[in-house]
Amino acid sequence: MTHPIPIQFQAVDLDALAVLGGRIAVFADGPTGLSAAVRRVDRLTKGSVTRYLQSDAFSRLKPGEAQDLAWPAGLMAEAIQIVRLPKRCEASIARKAGAAVAKGIGAAGATVLAEGHAQAAEIAFGLAMRAYDFTPHKTGEAKVTGPVVMMVANPEAVAAAAAPGAAVAEGVFFTRDLVNEPANILTTYDFAARLAAMQELGLEVEILEEKQLEKLGMGALLGVGQGSESPSKVVVMQWHGGEKGVAPFALVGKGVVFDTGGISIKPAGGMEEMTMDMGGAGVVAGVMRTLALRKAKANVVGLVGLVENMPDGRAQRPGDVVRSMKGDTIEVINTDAEGRLVLADVMWYTQDRFKPTGMINLATLTGAIIVALGHENTGVFSNNDDLCNAFLKAAKAEGEGAWRMPMGEAYDAKLKSRIADMMNVGGRDGGAITAAQFLQRFVKPDMPWIHLDIAGTALLKADSTLAPKGATGWGVMALNRLIRDRYEGR
Known part of the structure; x- marks a missing residue:
């Protein structure tokens, strides 16, 4: 590291x-x-x-x-x-x-x-x-x-x-290393092993393998990785720094270690950058590392879904229907809209098992958010003004660009499927919003939730103030501050 x-x-x-x-x-x-x-x-x-x-x-x-x-x-x-x-x-x-x-x-x-x-x-x-x-x-x-x-x-x-800043820098560097690492090195095995090694810092780390994921009913997540030689995994990291028995705050990250687009394959130009499609999981890992290093007085759980999206004879096809852990069925229109399928199952599992006080998911989810906001701001989608405002305040304090985007029931019509409960895409217009609407279907009632689309901010082609070109570690500073200010009473 x-x-x-x-x-x-x-x-x-x-x-x-x-x-x-x-x-x-x-x-x-x-x-x-x-x-x-x-x-x-x-x-x-x-x-x-x-x-x-x-x-x-x-x-x-x-x-x-x-x-x-x-x-x-x-x-x-x-x-x-x-x-x-x-x-x-x-x-x-x-x-x-x-x-x-x-x-x-x-x-x-x-x-x-x-x-x-x-x-x-x-x-x-x-x-x-x-x-x-x-x-x-x-x-x-x-x-x-x-x-x-x-x-x-x-x-x-x-x-x-x-x-405290030194602990944050360690977490940011951990995230940057993960995002910069090539996919032949950072396989799902290697990623999980790096997270398991953080047990030395006091984190409780658990790795759920494919057989366990099948028993849990994570058909949406498993469908994404079924064309890869690298098995899909979910890694659970727990930090118990707060009062015993108090429900944790939850972070969930998309960890697609490489994204070819699957059968809906991406153009060759620029595909090498898809090593960064695990950026959401990288940020979650970096935040958990920071919390452990600075001995944060809060209970936080971080979960990441680790998969690889590859074209293969076993790969998921456009038109396939998968069943999520929640029980909803999803018609896969585009296999390159895979991150939301991973998040859907991990988010549901997180709420089902931990019953958190709130949940934030992070993902390099859509190119549409880059069209909307460029590389200066992460797209912020939320069902809870209080949590959202607290996050935006933390992001502003840390100098990490974030901009709240709209949501609404009218966008749901674009996800309607003829043969299943929903489709995994809703067309080109409003693509970042329909992706958020899709994820919201896997948020339980009364669960304060934020979706952060970091597609434009996780990796930059030019230097920024605090990072050379490449992985930025965007989000580690803001989320650490949010947890410190909101859940540690300081």
């Missing part, structure tokens, strides 16, 4: 600044009000810092952006990095500043002068998040990142404040 870069928090040492190697990151919002450490660096470089802070180039920097002053005279450092950062700023700007530092860290490492900054812990979080790099399948000389030292006024206090 890829782990976040370690960050050491140390007291400010003015004498050491003259002999430091690597890079020195300086935070400032202008030529006045500089910390003692920054003033020391300025003197050592014969005023190069203040000259830059007075320049037009600095004035053009936005908060959180950075510029290098290379090979500064008077220092052993390879560069001084000037980061524009007000002393009072929102967490998102502090994280952006930390991410700017992360982009320039090399083998020699970096010293970050965050003396007295109120958002030092958030700077560290942004740095850790942006320093992610997925390299297990690259040969040759490995990229080496040197040590990172943050000089702060109160190292113990900042380290304590940064600890």
Whole structure:
């Protein structure tokens, strides 16, 4: 697993600044009000810092952006990095500043002068998040990142404040690794094994195999994977951190380790990205890892349906009818609309067994949500304003884009089947909404529920503020905050 870069928090040492190697990151919002450490660096470089802070180039920097002053005279450092950062700023700007530092860290490492900054812990979080790099399948000389030292006024206090963020970063990295992993490595076997290994963190993990799923009546889920050599599985992860006997909150994830589309096969162009079709399950796994690492005071259960959607002589065909665990029958019009079939059974099982206080499912479910919202926002569908508003608040606080989408009975008519209780698709128009309407049929009455369609946000083709291009880990931060704020009483 890829782990976040370690960050050491140390007291400010003015004498050491003259002999430091690597890079020195300086935070400032202008030529006045500089910390003692920054003033020391300025003197050592014969005023190069203040000259830059007075320049037009600095004035053009936005908060959180950075510029290098290379090979500064008077220092052993390879560069001084000037980061524009007000002393009072929102967490998102502090994280952006930390991410700017992360982009320039090399083998020699970096010293970050965050003396007295109120958002030092958030700077560290942004740095850790942006320093992610997925390299297990690259040969040759490995990229080496040197040590990172943050000089702060109160190292113990900042380290304590940064600890929860470190747990979140571990969860996000776990999710990113899963989503980035190729499908010949991350089979249903391997995925389940990685989740089972989290028992070492205190999670209770159970793997349901195909025979058990057959007995439970999960015909919708099993139909998706019947054309694959990799057996379908459901993995149940439980975290018992709250009061004993209190019903858990539930997270459910779609885990299609590769999606060819099945018999309704996808076009070849871009199909390689379908290694990310298990993104919903990856987020659930990352959240559960975070909760265990930070010893969350809440009861949470995470369930993922792991399948592979392949064309084969045994594969599900368009026109087949399957029976869900709930008992409803589904006419499979398009085998590429498989994620909702997986979720239908896992969601029903989750409610039947755990009777949760609320349930959120995540899935890279539809291309239609990308048409609607692009890659900036996840589509949010819900039957409960209170839970939905709490989630949207958490997502906004963490800077993870989310936008509530409409639902309504009028969309249900598009799912009507001539030969079964419903079809699994409702046509091209409103495709993300009809998918949500389909899922809602497997939500029990009075169950607070949210469906998150992360098709546009799970994997990006360009860098984002806190991640390089590729898997983002979207949702781990927001869901962790939702659980912390709503279920831990903090």
